[in-house]
Amino acid sequence: MSVLPSTKELREKRAYLSAMQFPPMRFVDLHQDFAFSSFAGRDVIGGNVQSSLKSLSSFQEVVVFGSLFPHVYTDDERGEALTAFYTTPNQATFSSADLLWAGIRFYLYLERSGKACLVRSLSDVNGDGVRILLSLEGTDVLRDPLDLYPLWELGVRAVGLTWNYDTKFAASRRSKRDYGLTGEGEELVKIANGLGMILDVAHSSKKTVIDVCSASKRPVIASHANVSKVKEHGRNLDDEELEAIVKTDGVVGITAIPPTLPTNDLRGLLENMNYVGETFGWRHVALGTDFLGIREENLPQGFEDVSKVVDLARELEGRAEQVLWENPIRVIRAHL
Ligand SMILES: [Zn+2]
Secondary structure, eight states: OOOSOOHHHHHHHHHHHHHTTOOOOEEEEEEEOHHHHHHTTOOTTTSSSSSOHHHHTTSSEEEEEEEEOOEEEEOSHHHHHHHHHHSSOOOEEEEOHHHHHHHHHHHHHHHHTTSOEEOOSGGGGSSSSEEEEEEEEOSTTOSSGGGHHHHHHTTEEEEESOSSSOOSSBOBTTOSSOOOBOHHHHHHHHHHHHHTOEEEOTTBOHHHHHHHHHHOSSOOEESSOOBTTTSOOTTSBOHHHHHHHHHTTOEEEEOOOGGGSSSSBHHHHHHHHHHHHHHHOGGGEEEOOOBTSSOGGGOOBTOSSGGGHHHHHHHHGGGHHIIIIIHHHHHHHTTO
């Protein structure tokens, strides 16, 4: 039995939303942790969790960057350092190529079973049903820049240079010695550019952000990151980094990660969006919630799950379509 809503249920839900004066709306989310959450036992297909295919189906059109997060949690001293960095409880991890496989396998299953469509080319972004663009979070499991070629064949269309750890390609936000992009990292950028794979600098060190933006011939994204000027936090971007991303004509996916927000609520997200919009232009503002990657007990008030994107859109007023759809689609179009 399908857990996805039937056409009738969808029609009813949309009728309900329009009765509530929510116009049929569409949005792009630059970061959600579908595969990782599924591995952790959450029902990301039909469940009432931060995000699921079922709840996303209520929107007219939706494109989500589905993260491939090949990391396994463990306990050791690095967890304490991570907890201090994020100011919220965090565990250390190790990376696993098996998990990368499992992640790809999971998303291909969603596609095969008709539960979601994978975005491989530009024509895949429009239409009914949830659209998922596969995005690798961190280069920890890659051995060689050339590994991007098989990943591309498997449907991966975005790559984050780092997660919490330094890699042989780039320094992370938590680097003790910020070396930016390495020679192999530069090669990786070149190959990604050639393929049309989107480069993502969320979690990357400052020098990595600057290096990637100056090396890339295509727009660069920070898929889930906020702004230092709004809230001082190790994960947030300063003006120099924002300017570098803007110069590539990229976008910043403002995120719902609680410790990176000035206040843990919808206002906190809007403050970040306003800062980037007013300082650098609304053309560079987008959304990257990190839903399914946020601790359940600490979700931002008024922005606890994907249904609240409707409230965000209402607050954005005339800018909703640009921020939630046009800007990120422009970046996708510059690649695919
Ligand atoms: Zn992340």
